[in-house]
Amino acid sequence: MSVRHALLALLSxxxxxxxxxxxxxxxxxxxxxxxxxxxVYTTLQRLERDGLVAALDGENAEEPGPQKAFRITPAGxxxxxxxxxxxxxxxxxxxxxxxxxxLIAARVPGTDVHEVIQAHRTYLVQLMQEWTRLxxxxxxxxxxxxxxxxAELFRLDSVVRWLDAADGRLRRAAADGWTPARTPPTxxxxxxxxxxxxxx
Amino acid sequence: MSVLELRSxxxxxxKGAAEVQAVRDISLSVPAGTMVAVxxxxxxxxxxxxxIAGTLEEPTSxxxxxxxxxxxxxxxxxxxxxxxxxxxxxxxxxxxxxxxxAAENVSLPLELDGMSARRAHLAGIKALEDLxxxxxxxxxxxxxxxxxxxxxxxxxxxxxERSLLLADEPSGALDSVNGEAVxxxxxxxxxxxxxxxxxxxxxxxxxxxxxxxxLRDGRLVDQTxxxxxxxSLLEQPS
Numbered sequence: 001m002s003v004r005h006a007l008l009a010l011l012s013x014x015x016x017x018x019x020x021x022x023x024x025x026x027x028x029x030x031x032x033x034x035x036x037x038x039x040v041y042t043t044l045q046r047l048e049r050d051g052l053v054a055a056l057d058g059e060n061a062e063e064p065g066p067q068k069a070f071r072i073t074p075a076g077x078x079x080x081x082x083x084x085x086x087x088x089x090x091x092x093x094x095x096x097x098x099x100x101x102x103l104i105a106a107r108v109p110g111t112d113v114h115e116v117i118q119a120h121r122t123y124l125v126q127l128m129q130e131w132t133r134l135x136x137x138x139x140x141x142x143x144x145x146x147x148x149x150x151a152e153l154f155r156l157d158s159v160v161r162w163l164d165a166a167d168g169r170l171r172r173a174a175a176d177g178w179t180p181a182r183t184p185p186t187x188x189x190x191x192x193x194x195x196x197x198x199x200x
Numbered sequence: 201m202s203v204l205e206l207r208s209x210x211x212x213x214x215k216g217a218a219e220v221q222a223v224r225d226i227s228l229s230v231p232a233g234t235m236v237a238v239x240x241x242x243x244x245x246x247x248x249x250x251x252i253a254g255t256l257e258e259p260t261s262x263x264x265x266x267x268x269x270x271x272x273x274x275x276x277x278x279x280x281x282x283x284x285x286x287x288x289x290x291x292x293x294x295x296x297x298x299x300x301x302a303a304e305n306v307s308l309p310l311e312l313d314g315m316s317a318r319r320a321h322l323a324g325i326k327a328l329e330d331l332x333x334x335x336x337x338x339x340x341x342x343x344x345x346x347x348x349x350x351x352x353x354x355x356x357x358x359x360x361e362r363s364l365l366l367a368d369e370p371s372g373a374l375d376s377v378n379g380e381a382v383x384x385x386x387x388x389x390x391x392x393x394x395x396x397x398x399x400x401x402x403x404x405x406x407x408x409x410x411x412x413x414x415l416r417d418g419r420l421v422d423q424t425x426x427x428x429x430x431x432s433l434l435e436q437p438s
Contacts, residue, residue, distance in 0.1 A: 114416075118416075122423070125403050125407060125412050132407040153407070156403070
């Protein structure tokens with residue numbers, strides 16, 4: 001998550017004080033991501049150094065801390081616009097620890113990979129139940145909060161779906177006589193995977 | 201006392217080489233006010249479990265108790281009464297009768313149970329109003345949206361204050377927003393004291409349940425523990 005860009009977005013509405021920025025950041029993100037006030041000031045200093053925000057002229061301009069207000073600069077506006085429009089880099093799959101665990105569990109002798117999958121599935125569904133509890137009392141008026149909850153539930157759901165697919169795929173492969181130790185990937189296949197960033 | 205209790209139930213279809221064990225030694229207790237979700241891949245025994253819980257099928261071994269009464273010990277008539285009065289069913293494809301209005305669909309089970317047409321109609325209208333469908337009472341199913349149809353089906357399942365709600369993929373034919381609305385409704389009924397068993401393959405919908413059980417090859421392989429409370433999600437190390 002980019003605190004830097006979130007602060008730029010808040011400042012694009014008009015000049016604001018540091019403390020105000022913290023409060024508005026938390027309110028707009030459904031209060032799911034608490035922000036340390038020190039983090040706000042450090043980020044503001046860096047933004048000022050890079051010419052993306054400027055301290056407001058005024059009697060308290062030289063005073064650091066809550067009395068100092070900032071405004072966004074034209075360069076800051078441009079930076080914010082670029083960040084919003086340019087998709088985050090998702091081309092290379094991240095080194096997901098869960099994927100690693102399942103790949104390894106499929107190969108470690110004496111380990112039932114399906115048991116491992118079920119343990120993770122149960123944990124994830126439990127986590128989803130906790131998020132859903134938050135929805136129960138929500139009347140839908142806090143849209144930011146609902147969006148953050150949806151994002152988290154969809155993220156966890158996608159992992160559960162992957163586990164379901166992995167479970168099914170491993171069962172089918174085992175029924176077809178596949179054993180994990182056999183058939184190392186061929187050289188062209190490895191090259192193709194490196195291009196995709198799957199193998200580094 | 202549990203509204204539904206399954207004691208070591210097993211179900212075998214066929215004989216000899218064609219024998220299929222659909223459910224193996226499952227015990228499950230669903231108290232009033234509780235929603236249990238059943239998850240598992242296709243063929244894991246989810247739907248069989250639900251039809252046994254709904255007394256639509258008998259287990260090969262084990263016992264089914266509804267409101268503390270052993271279903272196997274009941275006469276045919278008593279069993280039918282339990283099905284009509286205590287248990288409500290919600291299906292993936294809604295199963296509404298196309299020639300009846302929403303209100304008639306909802307009041308039909310009460311009329312079949314011997315209630316006068318007038319009282320049944322009033323109860324049906326009230327159940328629809330409860331679900332925000334009062335203005336749709338005289339519409340036919342094909343004049344309703346998918347989400348509305350499923351809400352009518354839920355009204356039909358809960359009308360007459362039934363204690364056990366059984367749902368098989370109740371939001372399977374709906375988009376995610378309508379699917380969530382259906383789960384929210386079932387959840388609301390549970391908070392009022394109904395017990396529910398919901399079969400679904402969708403983790404987002406299952407997460408509305410108080411407890412999620414996982415089936416695999418007819419066995420109950422795992423279940424979630426009651427959530428610690430939502431506060432734990434919002435506490436982050438500073």
